[in-house]
Amino acid sequence: MIAYLLCAGFGTRMRPLTDDTPKSLLPVSDRPLLDYLLAELQNWRALDAVHMAVNHRDADAFRHWAEGWTSTLGEDDVSLTIHDDGVASTDEQLGALGDLQFLLDETGVPSDGALVSGGDSLYRFPLVPLLNAFSGTDNQVLALHEPDVEQRRQSSILQLDGRRVTGLVEDPADADSARICPSFHLLTPAALAYVGSYLDSERDADTLGTFIHALSRWQIVTAIPLPEQPHLRLHCNTPDDLDRARALLADEPLLLDAETVQKCL
Numbered sequence: 001m002i003a004y005l006l007c008a009g010f011g012t013r014m015r016p017l018t019d020d021t022p023k024s025l026l027p028v029s030d031r032p033l034l035d036y037l038l039a040e041l042q043n044w045r046a047l048d049a050v051h052m053a054v055n056h057r058d059a060d061a062f063r064h065w066a067e068g069w070t071s072t073l074g075e076d077d078v079s080l081t082i083h084d085d086g087v088a089s090t091d092e093q094l095g096a097l098g099d100l101q102f103l104l105d106e107t108g109v110p111s112d113g114a115l116v117s118g119g120d121s122l123y124r125f126p127l128v129p130l131l132n133a134f135s136g137t138d139n140q141v142l143a144l145h146e147p148d149v150e151q152r153r154q155s156s157i158l159q160l161d162g163r164r165v166t167g168l169v170e171d172p173a174d175a176d177s178a179r180i181c182p183s184f185h186l187l188t189p190a191a192l193a194y195v196g197s198y199l200d201s202e203r204d205a206d207t208l209g210t211f212i213h214a215l216s217r218w219q220i221v222t223a224i225p226l227p228e229q230p231h232l233r234l235h236c237n238t239p240d241d242l243d244r245a246r247a248l249l250a251d252e253p254l255l256l257d258a259e260t261v262q263k264c265l
Contacts, residue, residue, distance in 0.1 A: 001136065002110045003041055005052040006183070006208075007034070007062065007119035008099045010090050013238050022058040023236070024119035025065055028246055033236060034119050037127075038069055041115075042076070044131040049079045051107055052119075053099035059084040095205030096183070101195050109192050112136040116192075116208065118183035122234040122245055125256035130186070130224060133265050140186040141165060141212060143179040143223035144232050154235065155180035156209025158223055165221040168213040179225065182233050183208050191215055226264050229255055 011018030017026055025032040041047055050073065054062045062082050070080045085102050087093055094102060100116060113136025134140065143160065146152050158179045159167040168181055185208060194215060204210040215221055226232060232255055234245035 001044070001046045001048060001112050001134075002107065002114040003044075003047060003050045004100060004103050004114055004116045005034075005037070005050065005119050006096050006099050006117070007058075008053045008055045008085050008087065008094065009120075010055060010057070010093070012090060014236075014242070017239055017242070022054070022061050025061060026236070026242060028122065028236075028242070029249055032065060033122065034065070036122055037117065037119065038073075040123075040127040040131070042073065042078075043128045044115075046112075046132070046134075047076075047078050049081065049107075051081050051083060051103050053083050053085050053103050055087045055093070056084050057088055096208050097195060097199055097205040097211055100208075101199055104192060104195060109189055111189055113186065113188050114192060116183075116185045116187055118208075120236050121182055121184070122236065122249060123184075124232050124234070124249070124252070124254055125226065125261055126254070126258045127184075129258050129261045129265065133262075134186045136188060139188055139191050139215065139219055139221040141181050141221060141223055142184050142233075143225040144182060145226070145228040145230065146178055146180045147230055151235075152178065152180060154237065155182065156207070156212070157181070160223055163223050163225065165212065165216045165223050167216055168209045170209070179223070180233075181209060181212060181223075182235070185212065188219070191219060194219075224264055227256065227260065232256070 007024045011023030014023050024034040066080055066082050073080050143158050156168040158177050158181050236242045236245050
């Protein structure tokens with residue numbers, strides 16, 4: 001299987017920290033933010049390749065970072081490829097869906113499904129149980145409890161019928177759920193093939209949440225609800241977010257163990 005990592009944003013809300021360092025490579029506990037995700041992917045048994053979309057300005061920094069991981073992943077016959085989307089400024093950005101389609105054009109639609117993830121979040125629970133349980137036959141998204149309304153405003157909020165996703169909304173006032181859907185999606189080949197027609201219909205190319213909303217109208221999308229515990233996911237979008245993530249991670253790196261996550265599947 002393939003992991004598609006969308007890291008092509010310019011991190012404008014994280015400035016001035018991102019003037020010289022891509023947001024996904026900012027340090028947290030002396031490690032680049034993205035290292036935490038790669039460490040989880042390293043233990044995904046079905047993983048064949050990691051493909052990352054990056055912007056042209058940051059491409060060299062990502063290539064330099066990738067050198068160590070290319071060797072590490074290569075020990076398990078997993079390749080890591082950095083794809084420069086050619087975008088040199090914020091007004092040219094392709095958006096998350098545009099960059100996903102860029103990667104799909106580069107690799108072809110995988111026949112066995114894929115992970116589609118952003119690169120600016122830290123998870124305080126093991127991702128490996130979710131990855132190793134994914135068969136590629138159904139679409140799965142995380143459903144994380146977020147009690148803070150302001151934090152929910154920065155996320156896509158799930159509308160659920162049991163575990164089935166019936167839609168996503170952006171405004172907490174319109175939601176009957178406190179479950180957010182971070183950019184960590186396990187998608188079938190059919191869902192990945194739908195990205196092109198979704199973009200052709202001139203829909204929002206910026207956020208994965210709007211795509212999952214549309215996808216849920218014609219394919220089954222299943223939510224994986226984890227225990228109602230705050231701060232399971234730390235989204236690093238601003239300097240304040242990063243400081244908060246560093247403090248919480250230093251205090252308690254993991255809030256759930258693998259057995260607890262496994263029971264949620």
